[in-house]
Amino acid sequence: MSLQGTSPSLHVGDVQGVSNIGAFPTSKLYEAWIEQRLFGDRLSLLAGLYDLNSEFAVIESSSVFLNSSQAIDPVFAKSGPNGPSIFPNTTLGFRARYSPDRRFYLQSVVLNGVAGDPDHPSGTRIELRKSDGVLVAAEAGWVFWRSGKAPCV
8 A cells, every 4th residue: 555645634633534544655565364264154264464444343334435434433443542453554463254144244353452553654564562452343243135245255
């Protein structure tokens, strides 16, 4: 990922962020993970550099908005000294997802408690320290309509 310019929030004085795509100008590896699907795609295990908001706390109707509150809940977004493992900083994590059928799913993730390095925003930084703690999230969902997608998609 290569980011240019600055975040509009630096010039506005907002509370939640004007844009959920504004970030420090840098180039970095954003996601790199491996996924294994088992038992006819009912179980999915994923490990690596992971964006929490790619599968957790996703608000489908917000995909057309740029305001950061539309992407992820502001309370969740403010967790940790550098925010959770979401744009523009991701960290190492392990995610498990179970779908007994096409409509119901359970998923959980364990991530390093600090995404990137708050003091050095450039590049990809993975530093695992005891003081970082962990971020653990779990989600259950019922999908009302799905058109031909595999259970773990």
